Amino acid sequence: MFSEVSPITTTEEEPGQAAVLKVTENEPGATANVPDESSWPALWTESQAMEFKNRHPWLEWRDRKLGCALYSATQSTGVLTEQRVSMSEEWVHFKIQSSDSSRSxxxxxxxxxxxxxETSRAHKIAQELTEKGGQDxxxxxxxxxxxxxxxxxDSVFRTA
Structure with missing residues (x-):
């Protein structure tokens, strides 16, 4: 989603040796976050993509298609599965895209x-699993x- 820009330098220790790439750390104020425009849906502008991401922290995109970070991390509802509730493969594998009609x-x-x-029961179960992930x-x-x-x-075999 975001790539960090760092200067890369090459050094050659000895003649005939392969060049070694060194990534130097930027100063705290010099780090730049560059959004990858090729990843969010083509319909969206950068501001729309950031607005959707802020409103829906679970929302992610890859190759101009949407997906659910909770689903991709969880993969299965496991023991919390309810009858007729399942995770959509499209949301798990980032295959959600818009129809090919007008922009609006x-x-x-x-x-x-x-x-x-976001309002589906399976998404709510995935959120619960994520929140309870650290708990046993x-x-x-x-x-x-x-x-x-x-x-x-103990109450059945109490002898005193």
């Missing part, structure tokens, strides 16, 4: 696809179930 219709089509995806969800469930089983067993 295509922009509306993309906005509608983004809105429908399965371990916590096993511990809770074990504690209730032990409490029931």
């Amino acid at each position: 219709t295509s922009l509306a089509s993309l906005r509608n696809k983004i809105r429908r995806h 969800v399965v371990g916590n469930v096993v511990r809770a179930v074990s504690e209730t089983v032990f409490a029931e067993t």
